[in-house]
Amino acid sequence: MKFAARIIALLTLLTLLAACNSTSVDSTAPAASTYIQNKGSDTIVNLALAWAEAYQSVLPEVRISVTGGGSGTGLTALISGTVDIANASRKIKDEEIAAAEANGIEPVEHVIARDAIAVIVNPQNPINQLSLEDIARIYRGEVSNWSELGGEDRPIVRLSRETNSGTHVYFLEEVVRLGDPENKEIFSADTLLLPSSEGIIAEVSDNPNAIGYDGLGYVTHEVKMLAVTASADKPYVLPSVESVNNGQYPISRDLYMYTRADAPQTVLEYLAWIVSPEAQKIVTRLGFVPILVKTAGK
Amino acid sequence: MEMVKGERWITWIIRISGYSSILFVSLILIFLAREGLPALGKVPLGDLFGTRWYPIESYFGIWPLIFGSVLVTVGALLIGIPFGIGTAVYLSELAPSWIKNILKPVIEILAGLPSVVLGFLGIQLVAPSFREFLNLPTGLTAFTGAVLLGFIAIPTIVSISEDALNTVPNMYRQGAMALGANHWQTIWGVTVPAARSGLLTAVMLGVGRAIGETMAVMMVTGNAPVLPHSWNALFLPARTMTATIASEMGEVATGSDHYHVLFFIGIVLFLISLAVNLTASSLALRSKKRAERLLS
Numbered sequence: 100m101k102f103a104a105r106i107i108a109l110l111t112l113l114t115l116l117a118a119c120n121s122t123s124v125d126s127t128a129p130a131a132s133t134y135i136q137n138k139g140s141d142t143i144v145n146l147a148l149a150w151a152e153a154y155q156s157v158l159p160e161v162r163i164s165v166t167g168g169g170s171g172t173g174l175t176a177l178i179s180g181t182v183d184i185a186n187a188s189r190k191i192k193d194e195e196i197a198a199a200e201a202n203g204i205e206p207v208e209h210v211i212a213r214d215a216i217a218v219i220v221n222p223q224n225p226i227n228q229l230s231l232e233d234i235a236r237i238y239r240g241e242v243s244n245w246s247e248l249g250g251e252d253r254p255i256v257r258l259s260r261e262t263n264s265g266t267h268v269y270f271l272e273e274v275v276r277l278g279d280p281e282n283k284e285i286f287s288a289d290t291l292l293l294p295s296s297e298g299i300i301a302e303v304s305d306n307p308n309a310i311g312y313d314g315l316g317y318v319t320h321e322v323k324m325l326a327v328t329a330s331a332d333k334p335y336v337l338p339s340v341e342s343v344n345n346g347q348y349p350i351s352r353d354l355y356m357y358t359r360a361d362a363p364q365t366v367l368e369y370l371a372w373i374v375s376p377e378a379q380k381i382v383t384r385l386g387f388v389p390i391l392v393k394t395a396g397k
Numbered sequence: 398m399e400m401v402k403g404e405r406w407i408t409w410i411i412r413i414s415g416y417s418s419i420l421f422v423s424l425i426l427i428f429l430a431r432e433g434l435p436a437l438g439k440v441p442l443g444d445l446f447g448t449r450w451y452p453i454e455s456y457f458g459i460w461p462l463i464f465g466s467v468l469v470t471v472g473a474l475l476i477g478i479p480f481g482i483g484t485a486v487y488l489s490e491l492a493p494s495w496i497k498n499i500l501k502p503v504i505e506i507l508a509g510l511p512s513v514v515l516g517f518l519g520i521q522l523v524a525p526s527f528r529e530f531l532n533l534p535t536g537l538t539a540f541t542g543a544v545l546l547g548f549i550a551i552p553t554i555v556s557i558s559e560d561a562l563n564t565v566p567n568m569y570r571q572g573a574m575a576l577g578a579n580h581w582q583t584i585w586g587v588t589v590p591a592a593r594s595g596l597l598t599a600v601m602l603g604v605g606r607a608i609g610e611t612m613a614v615m616m617v618t619g620n621a622p623v624l625p626h627s628w629n630a631l632f633l634p635a636r637t638m639t640a641t642i643a644s645e646m647g648e649v650a651t652g653s654d655h656y657h658v659l660f661f662i663g664i665v666l667f668l669i670s671l672a673v674n675l676t677a678s679s680l681a682l683r684s685k686k687r688a689e690r691l692l693s
Binding site for chain 1 (some may be wrong): 449648
């Protein structure tokens with residue numbers, strides 16, 4: 100029975116180890132809710148990571164894990180109760196609110212920054228400005244050669260984010276449909292749907308035929324941003340922190356974090372810190388647009 | 398003979414692990430059917446087999462996705478079969494042993510490359526150079542995906558083909574040589590036909606590898622759900638079934654029409670691989686019977 104004895108010894112050892120482990124966890128963690136799960140929009144993921152990192156120096160005992168996946172992914176996780184904060188680059192949908200309430204969760208909205216969508220082309224492309232109408236016609240498939248817009252005789256290659264991206268839905272509603280809720284136009288079928296922001300930047304910087312769109316925070320110097328106007332009687336405006344903040348740039352939006360109404364105190368403290376001037380400085384650094392803090396007195 | 402007690406235990410463990418694969422496959426099947434078949438009731442058949450895929454507005458036409466997968470897979474095989482079988486023939490029939498000792502491990506490394514790495518190379522190198530050399534509007538095309546998939550399928554095809562060629566008895570080659578056939582005639586007329594069923598298995602496993610591959614394809618094919626009109630479509634963007642499931646499953650609300658349709662695509666994918674496997678085994682069986690007839 101040497102074998103059985105060995106197994107018993109092993110089991111005893113494992114139990115002891117487990118016991119050691121649990122006591123050590125108890126001694127270092129003062130409360131259960133110091134671990135914040137934060138998930139959602141890929142547009143926000145870099146910003147959320149930077150905030151989580153900076154918050155380490157504010158409150159070292161709070162640990163925040165940040166993951167991307169898309170606004171829908173984050174909100175679905177909030178609805179199913181697996182995350183504390185869902186990042187979203189669009190407003191929560193009515194059916195998502197209904198699903199959350201069916202699950203006993205009341206979602207609460209917090210505006211945490213602003214974002215502008217830049218329309219980008221290859222630096223070799225001579226086009227510098229387009230109206231929203233022109234961009235809509237390109238993406239609906241009504242215009243397929245750059246020469247029709249005064250550019251070179253080249254085919255237009257349309258690039259878009261995947262349909263699970265909040266940026267995609269926002270661009271569909273505000274640009275392809277020009278903000279008209281009755282409009283049921285959709286992207287041309289031959290629009291390339293790329294799985295990441297980086298994929299779009301890579302293809303646009305490489306391909307003189309391409310047009311793409313991306314959050315202002317992701318645009319690099321390898322691509323050229325277009326000046327955009329909402330209508331012919333207004334000036335063409337390049338996206339920038341200033342033009343978004345003063346409302347001149349037409350394709351800009353609010354970014355959100357959603358929590359449950361009965362969120363733990365640590366989560367609420369974190370969100371209060373996020374809208375503080377200190378945290379909003381990080382927003383500017385990452386190319387997003389900071390929200391105006393009410394206490395600033397402006 | 399009386400079995401030792403320990404031996405009986407081991408037999409049982411092995412037996413259970415053998416049966417468990419049947420159990421797993423049937424569980425997967427049941428799950429797929431449970432989640433996927435409701436799509437037939439929720440989405441009208443005409444819409445499901447429509448020509449437009451845009452799920453966030455309830456366009457659930459899966460034809461562009463089926464054609465996208467078929468296009469990319471056929472393209473991959475056009476590249477993978479000649480290169481794969483050619484490499485296997487070279488390794489087993491022609492290569493001196495020192496080259497063989499270098500080539501075999503290298504091919505095994507190729508088999509171990511994660512497809513996301515190949516996809517990254519595809520975006521950075523393959524797609525831009527195809528766009529320039531072939532003068533395409535964009536390099537993110539079905540063809541780019543097919544080339545990468547060909548490379549992913551080649552190691553599978555090579556190692557199984559080589560095994561099949563190695564099992565051809567040396568007597569066959571010697572017999573052919575004795576009849577005056579040269580090296581090439583021996584390979585083409587005797588060795589390759591004798592290993593036919595093994596080569597077919599290799600190709601079919603290659604098909605399986607190619608049609609199920611997701612990551613590399615998602616990165617380089619452009620994912621535009623266009624219904625191909627001609628073979629020209631090989632040089633235009635395409636969207637495969639696997640890439641669609643992978644990129645949309647994470648976001649979809651459980652129980653929605655879109656969710657069921659994604660599982661339905663899974664069923665279609667499963668049926669395609671089943672058809673491929675059945676064809677392969679029936680072909681292999683037929684050639685075996687013929688060989689038995691000849692020998693008897």
